[in-house]
Amino acid sequence: MYRISHLLILSLMFLSVEATSQTMGGDLTESETKTEKRSKKKKRKKTKLPDIDLSHWKVTIPEGSGKGGAISVEPPEILDYANNDILKPYMFNDSTKGALTFYAYPTSATTANTKYSRSELREQMVPGDDNVNWTFKKGGSLKAKLSVDEVSRDKTGKYHKVIILQIHGRLTNEQKELIGQKDNNAPPVLKIYWQNGKIRVKTKKLKFADVNSVGILHEEAWTDDEGFNFEQEVGFGKFQIEVKVTDGKMVVSLNNTEFAVYDDFNMKRWGVFENYFKAGNYFQSRDEGSFAKVSFYGLEVKH
Structure with missing residues (x-):
């Protein structure tokens, strides 16, 4: 038991x-x-992806058949940029930062009327159509949050310049025919540079204030202003730029704390042109081995 x-x-x-x-x-x-x-x-x-709507943008990259032959990709193809083998080296997601990055370096593939390479977006109010644009009378605003991540230096040790945002002028087909010009290109009324860690604004002014309505359409009627430098140093960190355009007036702000205001007769007379926004990496160097990388965290346009 x-x-x-x-x-x-x-x-x-x-x-x-x-x-x-x-x-x-x-x-x-x-x-x-x-x-x-x-x-x-x-x-x-x-892992983050940028929240940027590309349905009204086309991109031009430093790839193609030489001067004037740089490749552009429009909507709807641009919407699949992450799987586009041609775009991948120049326009890609940085998923660790949640940014859309643009890379550029000197190549033989440039757009017409320039010697510099670009990996840059061009606004299209009607997707796939460059012929529909806006005037100062119609107005428009752009808000961008971005950073310049890497830039090479020149022989003196200074960083190469990069144009990060623009408002570009455009002739209508009627204006082009009136002055006998071969294309619709007009001067850019606004260029915003990253220059040695600071932001510099350049715009256009008339050489002669009383130029007539036909003469004003010629690029030679306009020249660069002296430029404006914002005091803040953005370096390689994030910053925000806002551009607001109304009839006869343009305001550029940095981080909503500094403002450059243009509201003189030059802006009033600029109303003769159509316009479109540009954003990205328009690299301002032909030096061998030079390059720049620019990342956008946000990009919004309204009209």
């Missing part, structure tokens, strides 16, 4: 230990699974 009881107790003890062992093993496995899930969740959180 004792032997049977003893054996029964031993059996029950064995079963209890085995059950405890299995339970503990199950807890460890569950714990490991939770840790793994948390780790994966953290990894997922670190």
Whole structure:
């Protein structure tokens, strides 16, 4: 009787230990699974994509058949830029920062009327159509959050310049024919530079204030102003630029704390032209080995 009881107790003890062992093993496995899930969740959180609507932009890259032959990609193809092998080296997602990055360096593939390369967006009010644009009377605003991530230096040790935002002028087809010009190109009324860690604004002014309505259409009627330098140093960090255009007036702000205001007769007479916004990396160097990388975290246009 004792032997049977003893054996029964031993059996029950064995079963209890085995059950405890299995339970503990199950807890460890569950714990490991939770840790793994948390780790994966953290990894997922670190991956970000830029929230930028490209349905009204085309991009030009420093790739193509020489001067005037740089490749452009319009909507809807641009919407799949992440899978476009031609665009990938010049326009790509930085998923660690949640930014859309533009890379440029000197190549033989440039656009007409310039010697510099660009990886730059061009606004299209009607997707796929360059012929529909806006005037100062119609107005418009652009808000961009960006950073200049990397820029090469020249022989003196200064960083190369990069144009990050523009408002470009455009002749209508009627204006082009009136002055006998071969294309619709008009001067850019606004260029915003990143220059040695600071932001510089350049705009246009008339050479002669009383130029007539035909003469004003010629590029030679306009010249660069003296430029304006914002005091803040943005360096390689994030910053925000806002451009607001109304009839006869243009305001450029940096981080909503500094403002450059243009509301003289030059802006009033600029109303003769159509316009479009540009954003990205218009690299201002032909030096061998030079380059720049610009990232946009946000880009919004309204009319």
